[in-house]
Amino acid sequence: MGMVLAYYIWGEANPEKTKGILFSAIDMQIIDFGQGVADKTDDVVIETQSMWYLAGLAILAALVSLFSIFQFKNRLNQMKLGALNSLLMVSYLGICFFKVNQFEELVNPQVQGNFQLGFFLPAVALVLNAVANRFIRKDEKLVKSVDRIR
Numbered sequence: 553m554g555m556v557l558a559y560y561i562w563g564e565a566n567p568e569k570t571k572g573i574l575f576s577a578i579d580m581q582i583i584d585f586g587q588g589v590a591d592k593t594d595d596v597v598i599e600t601q602s603m604w605y606l607a608g609l610a611i612l613a614a615l616v617s618l619f620s621i622f623q624f625k626n627r628l629n630q631m632k633l634g635a636l637n638s639l640l641m642v643s644y645l646g647i648c649f650f651k652v653n654q655f656e657e658l659v660n661p662q663v664q665g666n667f668q669l670g671f672f673l674p675a676v677a678l679v680l681n682a683v684a685n686r687f688i689r690k691d692e693k694l695v696k697s698v699d700r701i702r
Contacts, residue, residue, distance in 0.1 A: 553614040553641065556673050557607060562652045564665025571598075573655050576670060577606040580655060606647060610674075613640040617681065627692045634685040641678045648674075 556577050565572035565585070574581050580601045586594030620633035648671060656665060 553610045553617065553674060553677050556610045556670050559670035559673065560668040561648050561670040562655070562665050562667055564656065564659055564663060566660040567663060571659055573659055573665065575652065575655055577603060577610050579603050580651070582658060603651070606644065609640055609644045609647070613637055613644065613677070616640065627688055630688050631685060634681055634688065637681050638678060641674050641681065645674050645678070
């Protein structure tokens, strides 16, 4: 989830490639490309909107997962933290999808933008979190079964 801060979530350019939007977890920028997309020297940022709440959700999810790793002695607490982390990541993805639908109409509603790596990383993190929760639950069942045998 920490890597989400380094990558764009979504981008769109109008058909003439003169104006576009770049959306990341930190901010959304409407950019005038000037001569074209390839030449970045003449790019001018027209408008910027802060997305601090998305960056906060990503950082919070990363911190919860890091804290959860060190709770290995208390598996029930670890499972609760995993469920909280899943909720944080799903809310992050939901807000991103909602914002993309809002921003799509700003430059050119007929052209669809492209989802970037920053959108897919939380989905991968969500799947890995579910796998971790499954194995934590499996480990808890194994410990309980060994306790019954004793």
